[in-house]
Amino acid sequence: MSDTVDATNTPGEKSGPVLAADGTPLKRSLRRALRRQKMSALLLIAPLLIFILITFIAPIADMLFRSVENEIVQDTLPRTTAILETWDSESGSIPDAPVFKALYQDIFIAQERKLHTRLGSRLNYELTGASSLFRKSGRGVGDIGEVYQDQFEDMNAFWKKGENWNDILGSDAWLAEIKSWKKSSGQAQPPFELRADIAEILPETAAFYKIFADFTQNEKNSNLYKKDPWELIYSSFYDDLTGANAARIDTYTGPGAAELSEAKTAAASFETVDYKVAFGDIDKDWVKMPIWDTIRAYSPRFTNGYFLNAVDMQKSEDGPELRPENQRIYYTLFMRTLFMSSVITISCILLGYPVGWILANLPARTANLLMILVLLPFWTSLLVRTSAWKVMLQQQGVVNDTLVWLGIVADDSRLALINNQTGTIIAMTHILLPFMILPLYSVMQTIPPSYLRAAKSLGATNWTAFWRVYFPQSVPGIGAGSILVFILSIGYYITPEIVGGTTGTFISNRIAYHISSSLNWGLAAALGAILLAVVLGLYYAYDKIVGIDNVKLGG
Amino acid sequence: MVALTPISRKPVGFYVPTAAAAGAFAGLFVGTSQGSGLLGIIIGAVIAGVLAFVLTQLIKNEPIARWGTVIGFAIVGLLLGGIPALVLGAIFGWFFGWFSFWLYEGRYRAKVAPYLTPGQVLWHFTFRVICGAILIFLITPILVVMPLSFNAENFFTFTPKMLSFDPDGYSLKHYRDFFTSSAWQGAVWNSVKIAPAATLLSVSFGTLAAIGLSxxxxxxxRAIMAILISPMIVPLIISAAGMYFFYSRVGLQGTYLGVVLAHAALGIPFVIITVTATLVGFDRSLTRAAANMGANPVTTFFRVQMPLILPGVISGGLFAFITSFDEVVVVLFVGSAGQKTLPWQMFIGLREQISPTILAVATILVGISICLLTVVELLRRRSERLRGMSPG
Structure with a gap:
């Protein structure tokens, strides 16, 4: 204790480090106290921070991720996209037979899993007609495999039975388990295991059978042992029997060895399928370039396709290009959103400035009374105000009735005030006006009225005094109010949806449409990301001009 | 501050033409509604001019003159157009009676600075009329909705019966619809279940964090503040889209919990802002004094800090409540039919078949917002008093 007292009393003396009461150096002790303070502050904030990160920031991040995510093409057509990588799209000729064979295998598995229609609708956003093309192909691929299935089954009924296939392809241990397994027992089905070496003897058959087994056991929940295989298994079986590995078949000694070598001999004279021709028969589009260009362009896991779409561009062979004039809707929509938000902001300034002025210059008691008129709409439910405008602006509504009664418009030419841009602008100006008046009022309150009087006494006219003295001081209020109104209006959804009709809608209405009606979530996410970027930019400006800490609520 | 200007009576040559001009303006509207605008202007000007002269120069006794005008105009209105015109006539009568004396006695000069030129005085009053018109624009939608909700017909405009104040023109049937319809009652019940839960979440997390932040x-x-305020900045449609995607991934989409969490997140910025604003004026020596006297942090918080910041916490809670109670975009996406709230039901009603029941609901909601506005205002004053600031 005495050390500390001495040290503080004689600051010039250098007698070792200054010590705190408990003997630790004061510096360290202070640092520890500061750290403890920081920790306790962080601990208090932590629950909310985690809460917001999970319930709010994570969804936003998820949305941003979705705007570039494009796994569906590669997940649904893994083999096709792998081979397509080596395809030279600029050659002008459609891909070769191996691609078509891979396509057959991919689409077959996809249609069993009912995934091909989803891929179809995904590619349909990029190429009209893709949806029906995939739906048709999903129905057609079965027929391709059936060519081989029928030939094998006609040769020997042995190949009809799922049990026989399992006997050949399954391991002995698994076969023992599955044969004693009953679905009614409630136990899980023993997972399929390949027989040792069979993957080398019949590589493709084994690979596809594994997929089939997994699908049957885990997605269909039916007994694999009793299940007859897909047509796909027969076609790949044929490929194995006639392929490069065929010589190894004779080394096989397990169950069905006799039938296997019989099949090998017979297969040599089987009727074959040309996959390219078969797909051409299903739909001519498969032997044309566009679908292949599209699949290739969208096979990477991440794509800028949604963003290109959102700015009216599309992928082409020489990189992104603008869409044809008649398909550019988003540029128009973004421009309309910006234009209408600007009009709303300007009308709010024009209407809000006088009110802010009069509130700031009236005696406090009167100003408080009038403030209620501003705050009441501010506190009233948004839907109440929107419904009020919907009711008032109708053809047979109060506004038109009054105008007709006053003789300003004729009864048979009532104004169309709703379901167009006028409706949106009127209603949103009214809804957002308090957000302009409140910041204007709080800035104008701080401008001393004596400045104006001083300007006038120095000989300024009314207008000069206002324009050169008062107005420059009120600009921060205009800036704050404008950015606030602009940010709010640019992302508005409810009011344009209800009073905007088709010409008075904003980009947000398009986003909602893509989420709930067209189900093009990637495009919705990309549009949302662009909108978010604009809003955050404006918010940054707002923070620089006003400071987010200065946001005030309700006067 | 307001300069008191000595006032004097004005010459006939000034106020009679001015009153006539006002009369012409009123006559224009009455005239066009009756068929001839020009005739209306002339008749209006003559009536107002003569009236101003008669009232000020012949009757002179102000109360008698003004009451007489009101009654006279009302009777003329009644004879010409029944009950609605009676009201209109009384209003006109009151206005012109007041206007004549206001001009004649020079009262308009009383509250403006003495050095203003006539043109500046004219501008002063024109400006006030403009402001009044804007304030009326602000309040009209609310004022129109209220009487319309008592309409006996399924119309969205004032029927002739309503304008003539015929009791048959009014009814409570839209309110009856609201209270007996299961769709509306279910929506109310959902709102009542969701909003308090969301408010509780945002207030408890938000208050703790606000104390930490201060x-x-x-x-x-700054970074933490930016993250916590972000739900207020990000457009609702984007929040809704993100939450829809993310909550369907984790299985919260279409559940009560999902909607509550989403609404709590949206309400948190309001709690943070109001509570930190209250804490700015909080005297830290009070907590130190409490600690000095042996209170542990928990006791200090509940016995010393909490009572002082309570007004801020409550008004933040009210903001959070109204955010959730009014919210429609997020619930539209995150919720399912089981979480249909009152705003959602209104939104459907507005978008599909609009029924006057919505106006009854709107009127009830306006009533609720008036109550909330009053509470917040009282709390704000109390909070400023507690912190030793003058209410203002």
Whole structure:
């Protein structure tokens, strides 16, 4: 204790480090106290921070991720996209037979899993007609495999039975388990295991059978042992029997060895399928370039396709290009959103400035009374105000009735005030006006009225005094109010949806449409990301001009 | 502050033409509604001019003159157009009676600075009329909705019966619809279940964090503040889209919990802002004094800090409540039919078949917002008193 007292009393003396009461150096002790303070502050904030990160920031991040995510093409057509990588799209000729064979295998598995229609609708956003093309192909691929299935089954009924296939392809241990397994027992089905070496003897058959087994056991929940295989298994079986590995078949000694070598001999004279021709028969589009260009362009896991779409561009062979004039809707929509938000902001300034002025210059008691008129709409439910405008602006509504009664418009030419841009602008100006008046009022309150009087006494006219003295001081209020109104209006959804009709809608209405009606979530996410970027930019400006800490609520 | 200007009576040559001009303006509207605008202007000007002269020069006794005008105009209105015109006539009568004397006695000069030129005085009053018109624009939608909700017909405009104040023109049937319809009642019940839960979540997390944020040393304060305020900044449609995607991934989409969490997140910025604003004026020596007297941090919080910041917490809670109670975009996406709230039901009603029941609901909601506005205002004053600031 005495050390500390001495040290503080004689600051010039250098007698070792200054010590705190408990003997630790004061510096360290202070640092520890500061750290403890920081920790306790962080601990208090932590629950909310985690809460917001999970319930709010994570969804936003998820949305941003979705705007570039494009796994569906590669997940649904893994083999096709792998081979397509080596395809030279600029050659002008459609891909070769191996691609078509891979396509057959991919689409077959996809249609069993009912995934091909989803891929179809995904590619349909990029190429009209893709949806029906995939739906048709999903129905057609079965027929391709059936060519081989029928030939094998006609040769020997042995190949009809799922049990026989399992006997050949399954391991002995698994076969023992599955044969004693009953679905009614409630136990899980023993997972399929390949027989040792069979993957080398019949590589493709084994690979596809594994997929089939997994699908049957885990997605269909039916007994694999009793299940007859897909047509796909027969076609790949044929490929194995006639392929490069065929010589190894004779080394096989397990169950069905006799039938296997019989099949090998017979297969040599089987009727074959040309996959390219078969797909051409299903739909001519498969032997044309566009679908292949599209699949290739969208096979990477991440794509800028949604963003290109959102700015009216599309992928082409020489990189992104603008869409044809008649398909550019988003540029128009973004421009309309910006234009209408600007009009709303300007009308709010024009209407809000006088009110802010009069509130700031009236005696406090009167100003408080009038403030209620501003705050009441501010506190009233948004839907109440929107419904009020919907009711008032109708053809047979109060506004038109009054105008007709006053003789300003004729009864048979009532104004169309709703379901167009006028409706949106009127209603949103009214809804957002308090957000302009409140910041204007709080800035104008701080401008001393004596400045104006001083300007006038120095000989300024009314207008000069206002324009050169008062107005420059009120600009921060205009800036704050404008950015606030602009940010709010640019992302508005409810009011344009209800009073905007088709010409008075904003980009947000398009986003909602893509989420709930067209189900093009990637495009919705990309549009949302662009909108978010604009809003955050404006918010940054707002923070620089006003400071987010200065946001005030309700006067 | 307002300069008191000596006032004097004005010459006939000034106020009679001015009153006539006002009369012409009123006559224009009455005239066009009756068929001839020009005739209306002339008749209006003559009536107002003569009236101003008669009232000020012949009757002279102000109360008698003004009451007489009101009654006279009302009777003329009644004879010409029944009950609605009676009301209109009384209003006109009151206005012109008041206007004549206001001009004649020079009262308009009383509250403006003495050095203003006539043109500046004219501008002063024109400006007030413009402001009044804007304030009327602000309040009209609310004022129109209220009487319309008592309409006996399924119309969205004032029927002739309503305008003539015929009791048959009014009814409570839209309110009856609201209270007996299971769709509306279910929506109310859902709102009542969701909003308090969301408010509770945002208030408890938000108050804690606001206390943390107002400590002296908070690392990354700006970044943390930006994250916590972000639900208020990000457009609702984007929040809704993100939450829809993310909540369907984790299985919260279409559940009560999902909607509550989403609404709590949206309400948190309001709690943070109001509570930190209250804490700005909080005297830290009070907590130190409490600690000095042996209170542990928990006791200090509940017995010393909490009572002082309670007004801020409550008004933040009210903001959070109204955010959730009014919210429609997020619930539209995150919720399912089982979480259909009152705003959602209104939104459907507005978008599909609009029924006057919505106006009854709107009127009830306006009533609720008036109550909330009053409470918040009282709390704000109390909070400023507690912190030793003058209410203003």
């Amino acid at each position: 400590q002296q040393h908070v690392p990354f304060r």
